[in-house]
Amino acid sequence: MRTSLKLVAVLALAIASATAPSAERLAVPAVGPTLSSIGPLAFGPDGILYAADRQAAAIFALDLGAQASGGAAGTKDVPGIDQKIAALLGTAPADIRITDLAVHPTTRNSFVAVMRGQANDAKPALLRIDGAGKIDLVNFDTLKFTSITLPNPAAVSTTGRGGRTQSITDLAYVNGRVYVAGLSNEEFASKLWSVAYPFSAADRGTSVETYHGNHARLETNAPVMSFVSYSIANQPYIVAGYTCTPLVKFPLSSLKPGEKVLGTTMAELGAGNQPIDMVIYKKDGQDYLLMANTTHGVLKIPTSQFATAQPITTPVRGTAGSFEKIAAMANVEQLDLLDAQHSIVIARGADGARNLTAIVLP
């Protein structure tokens, strides 16, 4: 699951803050959400599923109701899951795109977000995989939901926003707020947007611009690709993975509206790489961050260094920080925590097919 926030771009448009919230921007509780697109996903502890709709620049909070618990508990491995989902959706594997994977906190069923089709014709679908390996298409028509629209992109021209879009790279529910990170196809900014849940008409969220040090002389901003919340020395933090690939921490308390926040770079994970998903788990009494990446595979990072690591303030050749590459987890495209002992991944096999597989946490 992309527990990260993709909020970047979205927020970038913080200009939107100049406009008052309107009634249309917030959906009252209703049944039957109409999503234009879906993914990434994140569950809250009470089983509410937060789903990003990039095309509508909105976050939906979905109450899955009976569809969260209708199947056998857990998640059974599904080889060739892309083939099976494509068959169910009536199309070819090349015409579906799996946009995220998230595990329900109590049933441990896996939910997979998919876009079916291409370009403007693509439609969102949400599928549940249960403990018997059964794949069910979630019926949106009966779901209760609320939603909130992200701030509008800034524009001063009369030609409008033009070709700007906002990809949401990650989202997560943390202590009563939904945090969103994103990436624009035009600006290369880094903003983290958050809003209290339940969504309300009075709160349209706040946006924080984040920076991290390149080294002692320079700082830049860049999109957050994946993030998790984590307590360091009893203080809540956001731990964020950026493009190419610093690992940065921000105290949650520092994310105050309207401020620029400089994060502390704790590790450099290497060049030519992007974080995909991050999860926190405990093993043998120690906490670890498990991080899937586009180039460097899955990395296991002891979190004990997060409290004590000296901020990286000098140029780094290669990598910095302590981490271990997990060779057994190859070609991972989606990652979430299945239970206390297992991760669940969608990975591409040698034959090109994508497989849903539970893997013992390393």
Place this chain on the structure above:
Amino acid sequence: MKKGVRLFFMAFIAFSISSCSPHGPAAVPLHVTLRQIDPRPPASRTDSYAVVVSGLSGAELRSLRSAQWSEEAWHALMRVSVTGNDTAAVAGRYVVTADAVQFEPRFPFDPGRSYSVRLDPAKLPTPRDDRIVEQAIALPAKATTPTVVTAIYPSGAAWPENILRFYIHFSASMSSTGGLDYVRLLDDAGREVQEAFLVLDTDLWNDDYTRCTVFFDPGRVKRGVGPNLLLGRALREGRRYTIVVNPAWPDANGHPLKAEYRQELRAGPPIERPLSVGDWRVVPPAHDTRDPLVVTFPWPLDRALLTRAVGVAFPDGRSVDGNIAVDPGETTWKFTPRDPWRAGDYHLAVLTLLEDPSGNRVGRAFEVKMFERGDRTPQPERTTVPFTVR
């Protein structure tokens, strides 16, 4: 079937059974067709086709209507699958109408794709002793014209060596397939520059998938970080390069591009300073004309942002309606008002998120020297440049 709609039936094997039926020897053969169904909400289904089984008797329809079947029982009677991939039945719902049973897929059938229908009369509530009907059906494929690359921006011949992004424009919608597999940067010897671009697991298309944003790897662009120290920048000042777009890149219909596209460029010196509106040349037009306001920049700016981050306003802040044009080279921005200019004061309104292709913004370079910036207060969101029409 709606007038004018041509359906192609592939492998047409409809079998009927007339003997041994409990409904008597006159039972009508079962027949499978593909038919456009009436529009019904949600709107996404209005163009849907359904698989329709006709030939059922009134008694059979009544028994099906009251059957309260599970999905599995319906699948046993009538299963629709993608031809060649029967790992799951196509999701949808079964509806018993006044004269037929129809299967409505949850997502519209894809034009040009073959689907297999398997109908087992023995699984009716009162079984018919008929042969299984197996039939392939398909909607006609869409007629298409080949998609081409229409432009790459920046359009100028010189790109700063610290460029962060460029745009590829297409004549029609592309697939959501990421572009990096199809875009290469070649050096002046024709060798590919490795790891030049940013690999993202998200797409960076505009709304209609006709423009793709490609980022250079920012780790190689930023000074002093690991990738930059190890590999240097992908572009080196003074050298020539070619961007090559592979025609295998599939468009929204899964077809390749008409032809390869190449754009040559020369790497210029890096631009590592913020945009300053004070450096812009603003040439006001004459009053009572609709001549364009012309603004010239000292170096090329981001073409996409120029169309939404710069505008014209009256002194009280109201926007002036008009059209924006960006000249080739992206150093000249023109604004033609809808109504003639009036003599008096105006201002150019500029969002500070305006960037050049290297990520330098108004008032802030892409890379900021940390010790030169004590405060962390955000920049203003916009700035203005006053001008007077005389």
